[in-house]
Amino acid sequence: MRAMVLEQPGTALVMRERPVAAPGRGEILIEIAACGVCRTDLHVVDGELPDPRLPIVPGHEIVGRVAAIGEGVAGFVPGARVGVPWLGATCGVCPYCRDGRENLCDNPVFTGYTRDGGFATHTIADARYCFPLPAAGDAAALAPLLCAGLIGWRSFRMAGEGRALGLYGFGAAAHILCQVAAQQGRRVYAFTRGGDEAAQGFARSLGAAWAGGSDETPPEPLDAAIIFAPVGALVPAALRAVKKGGRVVCGGIHMSDIPSFPYRILWEERQVVSVANLTRADAHEFLDVAPKAGVKTQVVRYPLADANTALDDLRGGRLQGAAVLIP
Ligand SMILES: [Zn+2]
Ligand SMILES: [Zn+2]
Numbered sequence: 001m002r003a004m005v006l007e008q009p010g011t012a013l014v015m016r017e018r019p020v021a022a023p024g025r026g027e028i029l030i031e032i033a034a035c036g037v038c039r040t041d042l043h044v045v046d047g048e049l050p051d052p053r054l055p056i057v058p059g060h061e062i063v064g065r066v067a068a069i070g071e072g073v074a075g076f077v078p079g080a081r082v083g084v085p086w087l088g089a090t091c092g093v094c095p096y097c098r099d100g101r102e103n104l105c106d107n108p109v110f111t112g113y114t115r116d117g118g119f120a121t122h123t124i125a126d127a128r129y130c131f132p133l134p135a136a137g138d139a140a141a142l143a144p145l146l147c148a149g150l151i152g153w154r155s156f157r158m159a160g161e162g163r164a165l166g167l168y169g170f171g172a173a174a175h176i177l178c179q180v181a182a183q184q185g186r187r188v189y190a191f192t193r194g195g196d197e198a199a200q201g202f203a204r205s206l207g208a209a210w211a212g213g214s215d216e217t218p219p220e221p222l223d224a225a226i227i228f229a230p231v232g233a234l235v236p237a238a239l240r241a242v243k244k245g246g247r248v249v250c251g252g253i254h255m256s257d258i259p260s261f262p263y264r265i266l267w268e269e270r271q272v273v274s275v276a277n278l279t280r281a282d283a284h285e286f287l288d289v290a291p292k293a294g295v296k297t298q299v300v301r302y303p304l305a306d307a308n309t310a311l312d313d314l315r316g317g318r319l320q321g322a323a324v325l326i327p
Pocket of ligand 1: 096
């Protein structure tokens with residue numbers, strides 16, 4: 001098998017040849033058809049997340065087919081299409097796991113961070129955390145649903161039922177969520193980097209009622225805002241845009257520092273919350289919702305060997321939609 005490997009944070013991924021391993025108990029071997037590139041991969045590669053397992057194969061939006069099955073696996077057959085998300089495994093016994101919040105597990109395993117992920121031709125995953133995917137359809141188009149979609153969905157649920165929703169940062173997650181929210185009849189206000197007319201046009205084409213720069217005031221006060229861009233300064237900006245009782249949801253795993261802000265923009269029961277990881281229940285729910293909402297992902301394909309170019313394009317904000325690696 002071939003894999004793009006991170007040997008040291010802050011350095012480029014390198015292509016390595018490795019033997020294909022056999023799946024252990026409870027595991028499946030997957031032949032990868034596509035793997036999305038998420039901003040979290042960028043944070044891992046850039047050394048912005050603590051203690052990655054090294055060397056590590058990044059990538060946690062994996063779509064492939066079951067190539068081999070370990071002992072004790074139920075629910076998968078060879079050749080079946082399967083998806084692997086960020087949540088690679090949980091302990092099952094900590095207080096969070098026991099009360100249905102496995103996304104906050106004290107001893108989790110994360111795909112592409114603490115266990116090898118999908119920037120490769122093959123990977124091994126814990127079958128209990130993989131999802132069956134429809135046999136038909138383009139693998140590359142499905143890949144972004146596995147994290148941008150799932151984390152976007154968890155963020156969306158956290159944002160509540162309000163009709164006026166702001167999305168800060170119009171990347172892979174927002175481009176999926178915008179379609180779901182618009183389909184539900186919500187008014188989506190998309191915030192991009194100032195002057196990024198391409199991204200603003202893209203947002204409007206996906207159902208946003210308005211699109212503008214993140215320093216602009218939306219045409220109506222927002223019920224809630226979700227921040228996907230890793231920019232701490234957007235927290236006070238979003239607080240200023242939400243109405244009384246409004247909620248600002250931070251959907252990313254890492255953000256630059258949040259600048260200090262006057263208490264009055266938090267007062268009147270505004271809230272700032274964060275979303276961490278996903279539960280398997282989130283995934284089952286969203287993988288059912290996405291096709292019903294008619295979600296169509298826009299992807300930019302890169303050969304596996306060009307993973308560093310894909311990461312650079314994401315870092316530089318040069319992507320519309322989601323980057324996907326094809327082995
Ligand atoms: Zn746990
Ligand atoms: Zn991700």
